[in-house]
Amino acid sequence: MLLIVVYLINIPDEALRPDVTAVLADRHDAVPDRDNLFFPILALDVRDSQDLNADGQRLYANYLAALREKTSLSLTLAHDPAFPRKDFVGDQNRLCSLKAADDCIDRVARDPTSMSDLLSDNALLLERYQGLLSYQRFENRLHPTRQSPFIDWSRFVIAKRLYLTSIALDCARGRLAEAVSRLQADTIFSRRVLAEPEALLLDKLILTASFRGDLLLAAGILHHGPLTETQYGALHQIAAPITLAERSLRGPYAREYEMVATVLKLMGDPAKAAQQFVPEGGSDQERVIEGRLAQHFFKPNATLNMMWALSLHNAQSSEVACQDRPAVEATRKTGTLPLLSYAYNPIGRMIVRISSIATSSYTGRLCELEALQRNLALQIGPG
Numbered sequence: 001m002l003l004i005v006v007y008l009i010n011i012p013d014e015a016l017r018p019d020v021t022a023v024l025a026d027r028h029d030a031v032p033d034r035d036n037l038f039f040p041i042l043a044l045d046v047r048d049s050q051d052l053n054a055d056g057q058r059l060y061a062n063y064l065a066a067l068r069e070k071t072s073l074s075l076t077l078a079h080d081p082a083f084p085r086k087d088f089v090g091d092q093n094r095l096c097s098l099k100a101a102d103d104c105i106d107r108v109a110r111d112p113t114s115m116s117d118l119l120s121d122n123a124l125l126l127e128r129y130q131g132l133l134s135y136q137r138f139e140n141r142l143h144p145t146r147q148s149p150f151i152d153w154s155r156f157v158i159a160k161r162l163y164l165t166s167i168a169l170d171c172a173r174g175r176l177a178e179a180v181s182r183l184q185a186d187t188i189f190s191r192r193v194l195a196e197p198e199a200l201l202l203d204k205l206i207l208t209a210s211f212r213g214d215l216l217l218a219a220g221i222l223h224h225g226p227l228t229e230t231q232y233g234a235l236h237q238i239a240a241p242i243t244l245a246e247r248s249l250r251g252p253y254a255r256e257y258e259m260v261a262t263v264l265k266l267m268g269d270p271a272k273a274a275q276q277f278v279p280e281g282g283s284d285q286e287r288v289i290e291g292r293l294a295q296h297f298f299k300p301n302a303t304l305n306m307m308w309a310l311s312l313h314n315a316q317s318s319e320v321a322c323q324d325r326p327a328v329e330a331t332r333k334t335g336t337l338p339l340l341s342y343a344y345n346p347i348g349r350m351i352v353r354i355s356s357i358a359t360s361s362y363t364g365r366l367c368e369l370e371a372l373q374r375n376l377a378l379q380i381g382p383g
Contacts (some may be wrong), residue, residue: 129159197251303348
């Protein structure tokens with residue numbers, strides 16, 4: 001038994017799978033800058049911007065420069081001093097919610113003048129959000145690493161809530177045709193961006209919440225007043241079944257895998273691994289020993305291959321409809337590996353094992369979204 005363990009420990013690292021090599025070589029710049037929603041989102045609340053896309057590109061260029069110079073990234077993307085931001089005016093809690101039904105139309109109807117003033121005070125952000133609806137593509141240009149920031153979606157969420165509140169005001173003032181038309185346009189935009197593959201998991205969570213806000217307001221409009229056949233048809237389109245592209249996490253898992261690969265490659269470097277595992281002030285001899293131990297007990301390529309297989313499995317699971325998921329999960333193998341198998345690449349196997357236990361909150365939120373969509377479709381009736 002001891003000889004087998006020694007043999008397994010000393011097996012060289014394996015080669016990377018061809019599909020792993022391919023995904024790590026992927027570039028994320030297929031969408032032209034002027035067509036990419038990523039850039040205006042970065043600059044959505046820049047105070048004096050005359051061109052959100054151009055300013056977003058400048059913000060991103062500053063981020064890349066800071067990355068090369070290894071300066072603080074948080075000050076060059078979300079808080080670039082060259083691009084001061086415009087603050088929201090008023091109480092955000094008065095805006096329509098993206099999370100739960102809150103009778104937004106009724107709230108607005110009780111005090112339309114005050115709500116109109118709130119919208120007027122934030123007219124610039126509202127106008128800019130409406131300008132986003134023409135974008136057809138979204139491609140997150142950020143390469144996930146341990147240090148890289150995420151898109152600051154907070155202003156987008158506030159702008160979206162402003163837009164939904166303005167639709168609620170249309171309803172309160174009897175402009176149902178305009179309200180339904182504007183909500184339909186926003187839903188088309190939300191679902192188009194949700195289906196884009198070049199997004200991160202956080203992006204999908206935010207975009208799922210955005211679509212949820214559309215469905216919640218559509219339910220409010222449905223109960224607010226009599227609608228024409230054309231308006232019922234528009235609501236029916238809003239509540240159309242969730243598509244495979246909207247559901248899938250195949251793209252986001254591939255993007256998140258890049259971050260995992262960056263960390264695992266650092267761990268696989270003997271010198272850098274020693275820096276991670278040896279306490280500050282440790283001797284050179286300790287660093288040499290720790291580096292050699294890392295070489296024996298951690299195989300970076302084997303770990304990358306296993307992590308990619310796990311990412312593919314998770315991506316496939318995300319594409320299963322919610323009503324079918326319990327049956328699919330029941331067939332999933334949950335057995336433990338033989339103890340002896342941990343002799344080869346034990347650190348890598350433990351990392352993969354921990355990752356397989358962690359689950360994304362996206363799946364649960366998507367199923368809640370799908371339940372809301374199905375319920376709304378039933379209330380609307382056949383199209």
